[in-house]
Amino acid sequence: MTKSNQQTSVQKVITFSPTLYNQAEKKAMQMGVAFPEYVRHLLLNDVSPSLLDNELMLSDVQEQRLEKSYADLKTGKFKTLRNKNDIEKFVGKL
Numbered sequence: 001m002t003k004s005n006q007q008t009s010v011q012k013v014i015t016f017s018p019t020l021y022n023q024a025e026k027k028a029m030q031m032g033v034a035f036p037e038y039v040r041h042l043l044l045n046d047v048s049p050s051l052l053d054n055e056l057m058l059s060d061v062q063e064q065r066l067e068k069s070y071a072d073l074k075t076g077k078f079k080t081l082r083n084k085n086d087i088e089k090f091v092g093k094l
Helices: 018-031 035-047 060-075 084-092
Strands: none
């Protein structure tokens, strides 16, 4: 991209096998973050040490969301929903 320095974000569509997606979604839930945040985390860990500083790869809003998610995870401010029954019970209490 010739104008990549001017862009604040880029969206891409990625195809996953159901098995890979389900395992990654499960891992994201265990970490207390949304799937897209988990994927960004993995990419940052893989790419940033050799190419770019993390601050250059995340928007301020994305960085704040990720920091809040990690803080919430560390303080126990999340609920892990492992299956459909857990989800139904949780939603029923709202």
